[in-house]
Amino acid sequence: MGLKPKPQVLFGRKEIEATVSRLAAEIRSDYHDKHPVLVGILKGAFVFLADLIRLLDFPLEVEFIRLSSYGKGKESSGKIRVVQGLDSEVKGRHVLIIEDIVDSGLTTTFLLDYLLQKKPASIRVCSLTSKPSRRKSPVTISYLGFTVPDKFLVGYGLDSGEEFRNLPDICFIGGDK
Numbered sequence: 001m002g003l004k005p006k007p008q009v010l011f012g013r014k015e016i017e018a019t020v021s022r023l024a025a026e027i028r029s030d031y032h033d034k035h036p037v038l039v040g041i042l043k044g045a046f047v048f049l050a051d052l053i054r055l056l057d058f059p060l061e062v063e064f065i066r067l068s069s070y071g072k073g074k075e076s077s078g079k080i081r082v083v084q085g086l087d088s089e090v091k092g093r094h095v096l097i098i099e100d101i102v103d104s105g106l107t108t109t110f111l112l113d114y115l116l117q118k119k120p121a122s123i124r125v126c127s128l129t130s131k132p133s134r135r136k137s138p139v140t141i142s143y144l145g146f147t148v149p150d151k152f153l154v155g156y157g158l159d160s161g162e163e164f165r166n167l168p169d170i171c172f173i174g175g176d177k
């Protein structure tokens with residue numbers, strides 16, 4: 001009993017709210033007249049995306065994509081495949097990828113390559129968090145919420161074994177991975 005790690009708050013809900021507002025303002029200024037397609041990465045980005053789009057008061061579309069990386073535990077193996085693809089065409093559209101975390105960068109790099117094959121008019125990345133110390137593949141994040149240390153994050157959509165997605169704060173568990 002009581003052996004499960006208790007999540008510690010890294011960024012509280014007020015700070016998240018302010019950061020999502022800042023990102024929305026940046027995205028608004030670049031995309032308000034572009035009718036973009038926001039592509040949320042399931043499952044982790046769904047809370048972030050839900051909060052973000054309600055602050056964007058211009059026409060946009062939402063798509064989801066689900067990827068799986070063959071790997072054990074908390075490390076991305078780099079062997080990624082699309083489990084659930086897009087419902088609508090992104091050819092000629094302005095695409096904005098909405099991520100929860102860019103960690104090694106392998107997932108985002110894969111996704112950029114995958115979507116670029118569909119010939120969008122433009123493509124950029126918006127990520128709630130980034131762990132630059134873990135990068136294996138360089139990724140340009142045009143809209144970044146928080147730079148985070150090398151800790152395992154949960155809450156605000158992020159899970160550990162499907163637990164903790166419902167926490168309203170961004171938390172970490174344990175020490176380093």
Ligand code: 5GP
Binds near residue numbers: 100105154
């Ligand atoms: P990458 O391919 O950049 O190494 O990892 C991308 C994915 O790994 C993220 O979108 C996320 O789903 C998962 N991930 C990486 N770090 C963390 C973390 O600290 N917490 C959780 N819950 N997922 C993570």
Ligand code: MG
Binds near residue numbers: 042
């Ligand atoms: Mg993810």
